[in-house]
Amino acid sequence: MKTKTSSGSHRRPAKLWQLRLYVTDSTPKSLTAFSNLKKFCESHLKGRYRITVIDLVKQPQLAKGDQILAIPTVVRKLPKPMRTIIGNLSDTDHVLVGLDLHAAD
Amino acid sequence: MKTNAPKPISPATHLPKCPTGIQGLDEITGGGLPRGRPTLVCGGTGCGKTLLAVEFLVRGAVQFGEPGVFMAFEETEAELKANVASLGFDLAGLVRRKKIAIDYVHIERSEVQESGEYDLEGLFVRLNHAIDSIGAKRVVLDTLEALFASLPNEAILRAELRRLFRWLKVKGVTAVITAERGRDQLTRHGLEEYVSDCVILLDHRVNDQIATRHLRVVKYRGALHGTNEFPFLIGDEGISVLPITSLGLNHKVSSGRIATGIPRLDAMLGGRGFFRGSSILLTGTPGTGKTIVAANFAQAACRRGERTLFFSFEESPNQIIRNMHSIGLRLEPLVKRGLLRFHAARPSLYGLEMHLATMFKEIAAFQPHVVVMDPITSLMDSGTASECRAMVTRLVDYLKAGQVTTLFTSLTQGGHALQQSEASMSSLMDSWLLLQDFEGNGERNRVLYVLKARGMAHSNQIREFLISNRGVDLVDAYIGPSGVLTGAARVAQTAREKAEALASQQEAARRQRELKRKRAALEQQIAGLRSEHEASAEELRQIDEQVGRRTRLLTTERTELGRLRQADVSVAASARGNSKPKSKL
Numbered sequence: 001m002k003t004k005t006s007s008g009s010h011r012r013p014a015k016l017w018q019l020r021l022y023v024t025d026s027t028p029k030s031l032t033a034f035s036n037l038k039k040f041c042e043s044h045l046k047g048r049y050r051i052t053v054i055d056l057v058k059q060p061q062l063a064k065g066d067q068i069l070a071i072p073t074v075v076r077k078l079p080k081p082m083r084t085i086i087g088n089l090s091d092t093d094h095v096l097v098g099l100d101l102h103a104a105d
Numbered sequence: 106m107k108t109n110a111p112k113p114i115s116p117a118t119h120l121p122k123c124p125t126g127i128q129g130l131d132e133i134t135g136g137g138l139p140r141g142r143p144t145l146v147c148g149g150t151g152c153g154k155t156l157l158a159v160e161f162l163v164r165g166a167v168q169f170g171e172p173g174v175f176m177a178f179e180e181t182e183a184e185l186k187a188n189v190a191s192l193g194f195d196l197a198g199l200v201r202r203k204k205i206a207i208d209y210v211h212i213e214r215s216e217v218q219e220s221g222e223y224d225l226e227g228l229f230v231r232l233n234h235a236i237d238s239i240g241a242k243r244v245v246l247d248t249l250e251a252l253f254a255s256l257p258n259e260a261i262l263r264a265e266l267r268r269l270f271r272w273l274k275v276k277g278v279t280a281v282i283t284a285e286r287g288r289d290q291l292t293r294h295g296l297e298e299y300v301s302d303c304v305i306l307l308d309h310r311v312n313d314q315i316a317t318r319h320l321r322v323v324k325y326r327g328a329l330h331g332t333n334e335f336p337f338l339i340g341d342e343g344i345s346v347l348p349i350t351s352l353g354l355n356h357k358v359s360s361g362r363i364a365t366g367i368p369r370l371d372a373m374l375g376g377r378g379f380f381r382g383s384s385i386l387l388t389g390t391p392g393t394g395k396t397i398v399a400a401n402f403a404q405a406a407c408r409r410g411e412r413t414l415f416f417s418f419e420e421s422p423n424q425i426i427r428n429m430h431s432i433g434l435r436l437e438p439l440v441k442r443g444l445l446r447f448h449a450a451r452p453s454l455y456g457l458e459m460h461l462a463t464m465f466k467e468i469a470a471f472q473p474h475v476v477v478m479d480p481i482t483s484l485m486d487s488g489t490a491s492e493c494r495a496m497v498t499r500l501v502d503y504l505k506a507g508q509v510t511t512l513f514t515s516l517t518q519g520g521h522a523l524q525q526s527e528a529s530m531s532s533l534m535d536s537w538l539l540l541q542d543f544e545g546n547g548e549r550n551r552v553l554y555v556l557k558a559r560g561m562a563h564s565n566q567i568r569e570f571l572i573s574n575r576g577v578d579l580v581d582a583y584i585g586p587s588g589v590l591t592g593a594a595r596v597a598q599t600a601r602e603k604a605e606a607l608a609s610q611q612e613a614a615r616r617q618r619e620l621k622r623k624r625a626a627l628e629q630q631i632a633g634l635r636s637e638h639e640a641s642a643e644e645l646r647q648i649d650e651q652v653g654r655r656t657r658l659l660t661t662e663r664t665e666l667g668r669l670r671q672a673d674v675s676v677a678a679s680a681r682g683n684s685k686p687k688s689k690l
Contacts, residue, residue: 024226033221056227060234063227067211070256071226083216086256090221098218 017041017049018078019099022068024056029088033072036089044101074099120327123171123243123279126164127157129346133322133331138303143273143280145300147292148307152318153339154283155180156189157307158245160343161281163194165243166204173243174235174278175207178251182207192343206235212255219257225265229272236278244273244280253294270299291323302326308334312489317456320346336458336492345462358382363475363510366405367398369579370538373555373564379536380560382508384501386531388515389540393551394572395514396420398540399477400429401577402512404436407444411474414467415447418483422447433576446471457488457496465503476504481513481530494530501533535559540570543591550592552582569595 021037023030034053041049056063056071066075070086076099085098095101122136131137138144138161148154162173177185185207186196199205208231236244249266256262273280282300284292286308291297297304304324310317321334337346362377371378379385389395403413417425425447426436439445448467450460468476478484478500485493497513504511515530531537537556542549551570555563568579569591583590583598590598 022227024230027226029222029224036221056230060230063231063234064208068227068231069210069212069225069252070223070228071230072223073227083218084212085218085220087219087221087223092220094218094220098220 015048015079017045017076019049019051020066020075020077021051021053022056022063022066022071022073022075023053024071027071030072032088032090033074036095037074040089040092040095076100122328123165124169125161126168127160127344127346129335129337130320130344133320133335133346134303134325135329138279138281139325139328140279141274141277142302143270143282143300144303144305145282145284145292145297146305146307147284147286147297149286149309152307152309153337153344154307155185155247156192156339157305157344158247158281158283159185159189159194159196160192162205162243162245163189163196163199164343166199171242171279172204172206172239173245174232174239174241175205175245175247176232176235177207177209178211178246178248180247181209181211191341192339193341194343203239206239206241208232208235212252214255214257217255223258223261225262225269228265229269233276236276242278244278245283246280247283248285249282250284250292250294250296266296267299307337312492317458317488317492336495338458338462340462357506357508359508363409363411364405365398366401366403367577367579369568370398370553373566373568373579374536374558375561375563377561379510379558381510382505383510383535383559384505384533385510385512385536385538386515386534387512387538387540388517390517390542393540393542394570394577395516395540396425396479397429397432397434397572397577398538398553399479399512399514400425400434400436403445403475403477404434404439406475406510407439407442410444412443412471413439413445413475413477414471414473415445415477415479416464416467417447417449417479418452419480421449431574432572433574446473452483452487455487457484457492460484460487461496461500464500468504468507468509473509476509476511477514478511479514480516482516497530498533531557543589546592546594548592550595552589552591553579 019037019041021030021034023033034051037051041051054062056068062068066073066082066084068075072086072088074085074089076083083098083100085095087094089095121140122134122138123140124131124137125134146154146157159175162175165171165173175185180188182200186200189196196205196207200207210228210231232244235241252262252266253259270280270282282296284294284296286306287293287295291304291306301324303322303326306321306323308319308321310319318337318339319334320337322330322332335346337344359381361381362379363381364371364378365374387395387398399415403415406413415422415425420428422440426440429436436445440447446467448464450463452460454460481497484496488496501511513530513534534557536558538553539556540551540553543552544550551572552567553570554567555565557563567582567584567589569582571578571580583595585598
């Protein structure tokens with residue numbers, strides 16, 4: 001079922017991908033995660049993604065909403081359903097699975 | 106050299122403590138949980154971990170002015186609020202007033218993909234934010250171990266947990282971390298490795314279909330604590346570890362005495378009855394009149410104007426009132442006047458702890474002077490022997506602390522009056538009365554004796570215990586060469602003795618009469634002899650007289666003869682004295 005909804009969104013490629021990256025300060029892990037995510041989006045979602053970086057040190061109240069525990073965490077807000085990847089995104093295969101990128105292709 | 110001067114510092118002052126406000130727990134731990142340190146609360150499902158944690162926070166916020174953060178890993182905020190509302194905790198209100206912050210942490214493992222390195226800084230940020238937003242002093246993490254199910258990388262998780270506990274200490278909050286009980290270790294994932302300051306173990310055991318919760322302080326670094334397993338209860342006012350008065354033996358003691366309601370029994374107890382505030386055990390086989398003695402005791406107390414609480418575990422109040430009416434005890438007016446209150450409950454209704462809690466609640470509400478437990482042995486069936494003993498100990502302690510005089514009746518099975526359970530219970534009791542059946546001559550009779558009565562001279566005699574429609578009475582049992590006799594045998598023996606006494610009395614009278622008669626006969630004999638003696642004396646006199654007269658006559662005759670025969674002058678002269686007849690002649 002899930003794959004069907006994903007493929008449904010696939011038919012509308014104009015759909016914007018909204019990604020949130022939760023970090024704390026500019027730790028090495030956070031920076032790595034950001035560059036990995038950027039690289040990944042450029043190669044797979046060029047032109048149709050938006051990354052919002054949220055620094056929980058500055059906005060701790062936002063952690064509750066997306067149930068953030070691990071840092072760094074990437075949350076796919078759109079397309080639905082919401083998906084979460086934790087880690088510095090160094091493992092590209094897992095990122096592919098985690099973001100369910102097939103939905104975008 | 107005053108080396109022996111007592112040190113002013115007690116161990117409790119070394120370590121600052123954070124009172125939980127949970128009834129009994131602070132007594133066991135000597136003041137509460139270690140302040141500013143994490144405490145691990147572990148236990149199986151449904152033994153009250155979450156509740157203990159919530160109560161720790163709520164009481165902290167309400168009673169001690171310490172706001173708290175509840176980080177829930179298992180229940181949502183709404184669920185939590187609803188669950189504890191039944192225990193009278195207004196979690197929602199406390200959250201609104203910013204006394205408590207709840208953060209529901211949830212990760213669905215299936216929705217999370219792991220890629221590369223990470224840490225749990227997000228958790229720290231959230232916790233920190235929650236603590237700072239309300240100025241929390243207390244933190245609960247319930248149940249942290251849920252993370253092991255949510256996060257795939259255990260190595261990272263363990264490292265982060267270690268960091269979390271260190272961080273909590275640095276933050277200076279008193280934390281309670283709950284964890285599921287593991288198979289061979291305290292917690293399923295070995296959290297005790299990280300939390301080493303204080304570990305409390307909760308346990309829920311079922312014995313004979315009755316479940317009891319237990320609490321044990323496994324470890325408390327740097328402080329003295331009760332190491333025992335204490336039964337605890339989740340009541341409608343939260344958790345109560347009930348009551349920890351047994352840690353000391355220092356009740357106030359009264360030398361006042363109170364009457365038992367049976368005058369002869371008072372007489373057996375040094376003439377003045379039991380000590381006020383003492384505990385009395387009344388054991389007896391079935392049908393020996395335990396409840397009757399208890400009811401008399403209760404009535405006597407009420408008549409003195411003292412409130413009496415009667416716990417009945419076998420009969421309903423109405424049944425007791427009716428039955429006592431038949432022996433002339435009118436309890437109903439006392440109930441109406443509010444002096445006597447009955448509390449009846451089946452022992453199997455709930456576990457010992459619940460019974461104990463209910464009894465405490467009743468006692469606290471009614472404030473009785475006298476308490477009757479009829480019979481305590483029924484309660485004994487709802488737990489193991491040691492549990493029961495612990496319960497009775499706590500009960501006795503509680504009542505003694507309140508200077509309440511308590512009469513426990515105890516049913517002994519079968520012929521043997523002293524059973525093991527009684528012997529073990531009796532050491533807790535100040536006085537022990539024994540009611541027993543004496544069977545013989547085709548009848549059963551009740552006897553009563555005082556087995557022990559601490560601190561008073563008491564009778565060592567067996568008394569027969571009589572129940573009639575006018576009430577109860579104690580009479581002396583017959584003790585004689587043929588042993589102790591009671592009932593009809595006693596009456597028969599008394600009658601026999603009476604008859605014997607009468608017979609010997611009659612015999613004496615008879616002998617007296619006989620002797621009297623003998624004496625009278627002798628006296629008669631004496632009188633006969635005397636009269637005989639007198640008669641012979643008279644005869645003698647008469648003889649003498651006759652002899653004299655005859656002599657005179659002879660002389661006269663001789664003189665006459667002489668005169669007639671012209672006797673010589675001398676004869677004539679000698680006869681001149683008797684010349685008259687001569688002259689007459």
